[in-house]
Amino acid sequence: MLIISRISRVLSNFQHLVALFAGACVIVSLIGIFSLPLAFEENQLYPKTLDPASSLYPYDRGGVPFGPTEIVAQYPENSPYAGYVTTYLTPLSQYLADHTHYLGTTIVAHPGGIIDEILYNTRGLDTVVETSILFTAFAIASYLYRRREEE
Amino acid sequence: MPDIGGSDLFVLAFGDILHYFNPYTATLFLLALLFTGLVIASRPERQLDIAFGGDAYYAKMTTVSEMRFRRFMAIACGLASMGAMASGDIFNFTLFVSLVGITNVGIVSAVRIRHVLNAAYEYGIVAMVATLPLFGGAALILGTTGTLSIQALAAGGFAVPLVGKALLALGVIGEGMAPFYAAKAEMFRAPGAPYVIMCSLSSLLIFLRVVEIVITI
């Protein structure tokens, strides 16, 4: 009975919780190390091929503007225009792509590109939730910050 | 597909992310909806505290701005748990779970009682480091199977590593289940019952959901 009450004294103090959780995570990390090697599934969603010769490197995924591109989505039938975004270039990014060779990241980050395709179209809900998290966190921070200390 | 929560009732597609309901998740979803409605409808109670050593007691009042903020957080928490109940994609689920975690912290962080704030901070730390098991588990499952869709995984043919499942479950536990519940109990001493209940409900719901996910995949 003594050991039980000692354990419960530790548990009852919420200061120990982080340690408890971290300990559990250490154990699971060890399990993770012991369960290696894990095979990497080659048949991935949205795989990529790198073409260093392209001016869109490392994001050149082929396709013609305003036409579909082959991208491996989970449920292609749910986004009928999947792949269209990937091939679109705004005038600015078209200009950059024509004139330089090493600005692939900038061009693709500019609206249109494979990441936009995934973030906004096929897996758009992730982005909705993620912006909501940002929104909530800022709501908390700004509420606490602006609350007058009027005790 | 193993039969866990009954057959699918309804599937809602957002691109690659499916939302589906089976009797089990639909029950949980309806409860989340019900309590979110309650949060909107009800006003906080006036909590009475006894001053020990005498017969006196006093009521803790909740200011209007604090009430509004906490109500907003509780509604967001309800919406997040509804999303987590319906989501059919592992990464999307983990994002919803993180949202539940941060709204839970938000609900109590507005309280000015130092003790409650301490508990909220400790819980916040746990909720924040819990993103490692959550996202790490999702990434591990994606890496070893090549898909994130729960329905595709449930259809079989994938060897989901046990450690991936363990990470996922551990992450959800970190966002607020027993025995980490003790920190929440401290948070619960805060006044404002409808909102505080939302904390407890949401973490229970995500835990119930992750049990289904872990058994299904």
Place this chain on the structure above:
Amino acid sequence: MNLILQAAFGLIALAGAVSAALIRDSYGKLISLGILVGGVMPFIVDRGYLDVAIAVSLIAPIATIFVLMVVRRAEV
């Protein structure tokens, strides 16, 4: 970039990392961090991500300046 250059810059990056970890003085740590950045940068450029390299080399000193804001106060 051939193996010799990779080894050289990799060595610089590693030396920066190890010394940043071991040095006890805050300024020394920041300087070692600069060495680490100097070792990493050729790898980025070698891949052909020039835009990323430009952005990273502008952002890295900003992070250092942020840290300097507290270093100055603490090192009494």
Place this chain on the structure above:
Amino acid sequence: MIEPTLILGLLILVIGVLSVAFVRPKTYIARLINLEIPAWGLLLIMLTYGEALALLTFIAVTAIGTFVIVRLMEWRDASC
């Protein structure tokens, strides 16, 4: 053939994590500075897989995160 960048990145990541975990001297600032080391290791890992956009965002966000903690420490210095 394993990319040398990946090896280097993993090495720096582990060194960085060790240096943050067992920081010497144990001050907030030392830990804050050491936090940058694993970040650069992770950057090299991202570089290996050509995740340039993620890399760029990561460096920017790390700087912002540093600022958040710096700001907290400034308030702390002002109040104590």
Place this chain on the structure above:
Amino acid sequence: MIAPYVVAAVAVFAVARALIERNTGRKLPYINVMSFAVAGALVMLLDHPLSLIAAAAYFVGSTLESNAIASTYAGEKDGGGGRG
């Protein structure tokens, strides 16, 4: 092409020198040498006008950084540990 190797050797040497040096103030010149060498290496790695800009950006950035460190360090020493 021998130039990149020379530059890399200079960079390694500067780093080694900087790490051996105990005094923080005297480390900074070696860091400047290193950043100059690295900037040179950046130019030589890719033969393109844009890499010149990248090298310039890196050099400007690292100079800014070491200047900031140097002036904060100097300010602290002059101010005797006060508020700079």
Place this chain on the structure above:
Amino acid sequence: MIEYLVFAAVFGLLLLGIHRKVIARIQIRPGPPIWQEILHALKFSFKSTWVPKTASSALFVAVVLVGIGIWSAALFVVLAGESILILFAIYMLHKIVEHGYGLSSGSPYGKFGGVRSVISAASEIPLFVTIAAIYLFTGSLILRDITAYQDIHGPLLLIAPPVALAMYIVILSKMPYGPFSIVESKELVSGYKTEHFGAWRAGLAVTDGLKTFVLLYAFVAIFIGAVPFWAALIIMTAVLISLSFVCAVTPMLSPFDSVTVQGIITGLMLIYAGCLWWVMS
């Protein structure tokens, strides 16, 4: 279906009455008559009813309805042979309802009852080990399939006694006057129930009756299998009496000790389920 509900509530209350009676007899007291709980429920239905001034009124009323609602749903899940995962989800959500009872009133006693009910969340965790173990045997969590499995292989009670024991302990921690019923310990007046009176208290009594009935019935259905309804009632009563014995002879644990004991039980169950998984795969 309404007749099932009424029957279940009344029979559940009767079981609770028997529970009190048995405990009293073991402790050599006369004890209340066994229909005392039913009478209580009826009496409270006709008492005057209002909402305390400090309470959060909507929540105060709604939790009573939610409590009745979820346990009615649970009853139908059990009777229709649906997924036991739903049943256990409802069982865990009962915690939220208890918490709602306690916190909505603003009374300090109610609050302590509610907080304690949150602390004792560990009592539900063995359930999931139970579920996992059952799943390993039957490959399904639909009650119909589990019953069908038992028709072929015999009752699960004999196949996997530790699993049955885990669920037994879970039910035990929900029984009043037991070692784990820290939410109802006497220093909290009536725990989370303190401020609910009149018709609300009657509603609470109905919830308790339904809960007892559903849990015991589910225990019979999951671990013994398909039996005639009257036989199920008899077995339920027998299980309840054994529970009463345990309650009567054990002292109540202090809140955190109770959590720790339940946690240790969970850990043991987890090890058991792990071994089971190891053997079966």
Place this chain on the structure above:
Amino acid sequence: MIPVYSLGLLGAFASAGIAFYALMRETDGLHRLLLTDLVEVVTLAFIALLGTDLAEALILPGLVVGVSELIALSEIFRIKEGYTRPPADTLQIEVMNTAPPILAALLVIYGIILSGFSGGAVAGLGVIFYFLSRDPGERFELIETASGYSWVLWIIAFFIFMVFPQHWFFAVMLAGSAILVKVMAKMSLIGTMRGDPDA
């Protein structure tokens, strides 16, 4: 031949173990906050090891989740510890007189060209850096409103993708710019949150 993925996982799991071990031994509040930041980095390593386009698309939300939780927690920590006096002076070294406007302008322009998350983060950093050397003033409400509206715009863009996929072009433009404004505004708010609430 060692499989690359397993090697990477070994590094990631080892880092996770070390980081959590340190967190287990740590009791001080601020040190714990710093360690959670470390944990975020390790989290991203897990995702980065996938090496697909999807991995990249998952890193971006992961990053933003990490930094937003850090912001919320740091503010809770400040209130909890009762640090109520705002910091007075800014960094007084000569580079701060010239560098911030130029660097900030460069970063903001580049961020606007990038658009999306990455652009928001880069531009937000630029704005923070600018606010460092200037008095933030009373722009809080305005920035917050802008970010709220841009959030709504992004939701609209999302539904255009789902309901009217033929208008994908409009949606991608809307989404890219809305996220840019949203993330940038939020990040720049941290810059204004340094001083007195009523400054």
